[in-house]
Amino acid sequence: MPHDHHDHFHHEGMSPSGHPYRPDDDQPLTYWQRMEIAVRELLVEKGITTAAEINAQIERMDARSPALGASVVARAWDDPAFKQRLLADGSAAMEEIGIDPSGMKLVVVENTARVHNVVVCTLCSCYPRNLLGLPPDWYKTRAYRSRTVREPRAVLREFGLELPEDVRVQVHDSTADMRYLVLPRRPSGTEGWSAEALAGIVTRDCMIGVAVPQLP
Amino acid sequence: MTDDTGQGRRWHDMGGKDAGEIARGEHDFALWEKRVDALLCIATAKGYFTVDGLRRALEDMGEDAFETMTYYERWIASITQNMVEAGAFTIEELNARMEEVAARGPTYGEAQGAGE
């Protein structure tokens, strides 16, 4: 996405996910937007931060997306020793393949033939954002936060995922510093696939636990 | 426990409460929302407050705020609360600046001024 880094930060055109930015510029200024502008300007004037620092942080967050998580999963599928390191210390394993956890404490939980994991934060919206990017709106809803710990199978059914009775559903409520990533099972029929092809079937929803990888 | 029959359960502590279908819409974040997110990351990295303080102020806003404000509207309210508590700026300074911002024009584009 071309823009001039030096003088102004133009957020024109398409966002990294391929959707147009909401046309805020023409919309009536809201009270909270007024607050954001005021707070941001005060912090810059007081030397607490700079415009460049703010823009760099926006870019850093924009660069995080489910594709990063998918690359971690694909590597774990192909490299059993990496997978063991990933399960032991998710942040160190991320860093090993060049993704900066930036302080995030990542715990990776593995789906097996007997166990299916799903992640929620009932108390707020904790999410492994430094790997997957910002969480989807539905993850933050009252309904997801309330129901997933009580009736996970009904929630998964709403997402189109039906699990057999002999599989244990394991819900993770992210209540403390750790952030959870689900390592989905590698589907059969993917033997010999490239890392890119493997990553291509690992969606964000698979890594939250509300979906499983599908062959195209 | 599906209903809050206990004394002391806080509104945000939602696990297990009755709720309807999960709304599946998603939206791309606007620039102002990304700026709010960035301010949170920067202010906490620099030690002005912690994510715990962010959550505490969000919780103290009450349930109505959750129902009527968007995610990042609540975040900027919480960040502002925490930064005032941290002494980063005063309410007097914030008042003056918010008035000045409003006077620049009726849209975000105009109000952000240089908007770097």
Next chain:
Amino acid sequence: MTVLPEVTPPPFQPPYPTQDARFAPGDTVRVRPGAAPGHMRTPWFLRGRTGRVERICGDFANPEELAYRRDGGPARAVYRVRFTMAEVWGDGAERAQDTIDAEIFEHWLEPADAP
């Protein structure tokens, strides 16, 4: 009647520093009750419930203090504790043997004997 989950303690050490942890993986623990106002990270639906320590996560500063601009020290152990859905929801559980894990701070836990 408490229904306890099976846990297989992980074959690796906690990735974050920990010392003097009171509980070990496999221990049966009960979540203390608590109805005070304020910022807490122990969900209401787990208070008073009994589960098993699945792993020690590490030692962390207390969010209940950090939320109010205090340093939250000394750091204390955080455990991943596993509960069966039967234990948490009783007869209303969707499937009794499904499980829910949460990270619970040591000061919220007390030892519980298995039934």
